[in-house]
Amino acid sequence: MKTETRSKIIEIIRKKNGTRPIELVKQLEITPQAIHRHLKLLAVAGLIESHGRGPLTRYFIAGKPQLDRVRRWLASAAKPAENPEEFVCRTRDVFTARLPRLALFAQAGLNEDDAPLVIAAAGEVGNNCFDHNLGSWQDVPGCWFEAQATGGRLWLCIADRGQGIFNSLVRADPALADEQAALAAAFERTLSGRAPENRGNGLKFVRNVVNGGEGRGLACRSGAGLADYGRLGPECRAELAGFPEKPGGAVTLILWRLA
Amino acid sequence: MRIRLEQYGAILTSRPAGREAALAMKALLRPAADETIELDFTGVVSVGPSWLDEVLSALRADYGRGRVVCLPTKNASVAESLKVIDADPGRPGF
Numbered sequence: 001m002k003t004e005t006r007s008k009i010i011e012i013i014r015k016k017n018g019t020r021p022i023e024l025v026k027q028l029e030i031t032p033q034a035i036h037r038h039l040k041l042l043a044v045a046g047l048i049e050s051h052g053r054g055p056l057t058r059y060f061i062a063g064k065p066q067l068d069r070v071r072r073w074l075a076s077a078a079k080p081a082e083n084p085e086e087f088v089c090r091t092r093d094v095f096t097a098r099l100p101r102l103a104l105f106a107q108a109g110l111n112e113d114d115a116p117l118v119i120a121a122a123g124e125v126g127n128n129c130f131d132h133n134l135g136s137w138q139d140v141p142g143c144w145f146e147a148q149a150t151g152g153r154l155w156l157c158i159a160d161r162g163q164g165i166f167n168s169l170v171r172a173d174p175a176l177a178d179e180q181a182a183l184a185a186a187f188e189r190t191l192s193g194r195a196p197e198n199r200g201n202g203l204k205f206v207r208n209v210v211n212g213g214e215g216r217g218l219a220c221r222s223g224a225g226l227a228d229y230g231r232l233g234p235e236c237r238a239e240l241a242g243f244p245e246k247p248g249g250a251v252t253l254i255l256w257r258l259a
Numbered sequence: 260m261r262i263r264l265e266q267y268g269a270i271l272t273s274r275p276a277g278r279e280a281a282l283a284m285k286a287l288l289r290p291a292a293d294e295t296i297e298l299d300f301t302g303v304v305s306v307g308p309s310w311l312d313e314v315l316s317a318l319r320a321d322y323g324r325g326r327v328v329c330l331p332t333k334n335a336s337v338a339e340s341l342k343v344i345d346a347d348p349g350r351p352g353f
Contacts, residue, residue: 115305
């Protein structure tokens with residue numbers, strides 16, 4: 001019976017993508033004390049995690065990223081109403097200044113030898129947002145840069161409301177058929193939307209890095225294109241599957257297993 | 260002569276920053292004929308291929324590929340960056 005209740009709690013948290021204890025009390029019609037007891041046991045077992053404090057505490061499935069805010073930001077047809085300063089880096093300087101924060105995830109289990117790779121990979125993806133969209137933003141300039149450690153995993157999300165990878169690369173290679181082909185070219189060929197400049201190795205580096213270890217992965221969506229790399233790439237792909245397919249913009253999700 | 264890259268920052272990413280660093284290096288460099296230019300990564304937290312490509316391309320264009328050397332380091336971002344940079348034979352100075 002108790003196991004069944006805990007299963008229901010997990011299912012509700014999963015479906016609602018996070019929930020407060022009071023909502024569980026109402027939905028399951030059991031006492032707050034019982035709900036808190038179940039939540040505590042599930043948290044100790046590493047299945048769920050709490051975020052926030054006091055009455056604002058919400059419980060989430062451990063190991064899963066919270067991407068609702070960036071999804072809304074990216075999906076907005078008009079200029080997004082919410083551009084949270086803690087995530088949106090409107091200039092390259094702001095983005096660069098935030099990169100060193102990734103080293104702080106050593107406290108969450110990021111291996112000392114892995115930190116340089118994580119930072120460099122995030123740096124390449126984030127700088128691409130600026131390199132390839134200068135003068136071509138849909139509305140909000142810059143990139144969304146967010147890192148979350150949950151359930152022994154580090155998730156990095158970098159998104160932009162730029163022209164999209166296809167629009168950038170098709171100038172350099174007019175034979176590119178669609179957004180899917182452009183995404184593959186971006187990660188697998190030395191091709192740059194900044195041609196004739198000699199560029200185009202940044203995303204190959206990122207792909208090599210995630211392919212270079214078991215506990216790593218990434219997925220990238222730009223319009224209808226969706227690609228993943230690395231052992232954990234399919235998990236990243238699953239998270240981005242629900243992101244908008246509208247043309248323009250790009251979102252990259254990197255997953256790194258922590259020690 | 261040795262260039263201590265930590266002088267250019269702990270985290271070295273982006274082409275604009277690499278280009279600016281390369282220009283600063285070239286202004287300071289006065290190597291003797293045939294003297295090797297060594298890039299020392301001690302103290303650098305992370306390097307991206309975009310930054311390193313800008314620096315290596317600029318230095319190799321002026322001094323030749325053989326005279327510009329990356330000193331050994333345990334920093335994995337350096338090795339991974341060099342892999343993609345040196346895999347592309349179309350770059351200036353290569």
